[in-house]
Amino acid sequence: MKQNDKINKEQFEPAIIDASKSEEISKPSLNYWQDAWLRVKKNKAAIVSLVVIAFLIVIALIGPGLSKYEYDKQNTKHANLPPRVEALENISWLPFDGTRKLKNGDIVNPYEQKGIEEYYWFGTDNLGRDQFSRVWKGTQISLYIAFLAAFIDMIIGVAFGAISGYFGGRIDNILQRVIEIITGIPNLVIVILMILVLKPGIISITVALTITGWVGMARVVRAQVLKLKNQEFVLASKTLGASDAKIIFKHLLPNLVGVIIINTMFTIPNAIFFEAFLSFIGLGLQDPLASLGTLIDEGFKSMHAFPHQMFIPAVVISVIMVAFNMIADGLRDALDPKMRD
Template structure:
């Protein structure tokens, strides 16, 4: 009787169709590549995304303004000098073309300036500060792109060769870097001024001389770690040439380090150019850069503060945006980041 009580009825089991059990092992989530997963992580970082939009905005505005004659015109108009910002349709002090004279706020756009609108004001020669600020931003971004180019060519190549070869070759290459680091960039710039005129060319030469060193050291350290990994040893065992291993195996695994360091190199190059232009050994007049605009604006800061505030705010936004974006990319490319 006990055995009959423990028996299950015949209808307790139903036969399974062929292959129906495979659905239990199916992966429902879509597969993600490394770049897609990094982009997903980056989108969750609100500060990094806002910084990316700010960078895109300035890049489009700086380079796109060349196609608009009214914005790219930086001709001098001595009769329209030192005018405050005036934006059509806005009646807010500081943006309606008024300034304080003798304790009273008066309209500065009279006479020849009655039908003129300088959205960010004009400088001591009557040049449009909006056009000059966009031109200075464009020069700063171009120099940053040149610094990025040297990082991606000289720095990455030097670091991979040094880390891959190792031994005496690595020792000699690292001693060369230490010697170059012992010479400050400002000293290199002054020495170049003895041979060349101040300008973008001299700044580019300085960046070409020392700007790639940090990238080379980071890539070398990562290469030393990666070259002992199993996938590299397998490629060497199969007889692949070193240059093919570098491009096919090392570079994809170094991409996160390269991208993050590149994003942090850009603000350093922008600040370096602005510093040189501010002290008078960078981009010469009449060309405008953010450094020269800040230098010109600080001379009349007490009476016309907008001439300094505007380029200073643009420079600060670019520096902060690139740094926050670089930090966000570092977290996005780090697979150990906890979500």
């Protein structure tokens, strides 16, 4: 500071502070779901996964209708054709030009050899059925089974866990022994026995998946109910004469929504994988129906000669499982930050 500069008295005057604004909230208040959505939006992986899942659900619904070929229509003259897309067939470095490489290194074009002018975007299987229609039809069925199984697991698990945790005592002991008996038997054995008793199909697979799938949800809900049932708001409801059902459904379950959603989101990819596993070992859907598991099983049998038949459904199921797990991780961090690793 220069010596000639002078300091005015006004610079030493205290600042004027408005006491009425000391407790003013500058940001709008957010409820639980708005705050959770802000946390989810910060998780880029969860948002991208959400977009991917939305796209796959839409394409699974409209995909079979985009192709002029039915998913169950056979044409043995067009069997085992590689993928060919009209707009991409002249780009040699893309695998959509209708050619395939033989074991000796030669490249052949089955479309030209058989005089076929049609275009099969994902190729055909060993019976000449359009793989594009079958992949999206299989995705549709796999997602349907997974969502249905997860919904049933949620209903049974939440009801079982809430009743067990809230009433406690003898009821809790009996219900927990039931869970221990179910978990004591290998899951795969129960599922295989159920599918052998019932005819293979969507309903039998869903029933098989829900026999033991609800146990994890029941245990989580029971633990949360045990923690909440002795808190002040529950005791106040009891004092005011609220019934047990009202306390469970109006006071306890709304506080468990975050945990229920998180566990349900983790259940969906597990159900998709388990359904694919059952289909892969021959206990899944029967022709002409297809799921991602049956498509992978059929493609595995001719993987060396026609790798696209297994590669495409395998990529689809991998993307679905990774996306659902990323969404579940994002929801876990947003809805229940205490569960964060």
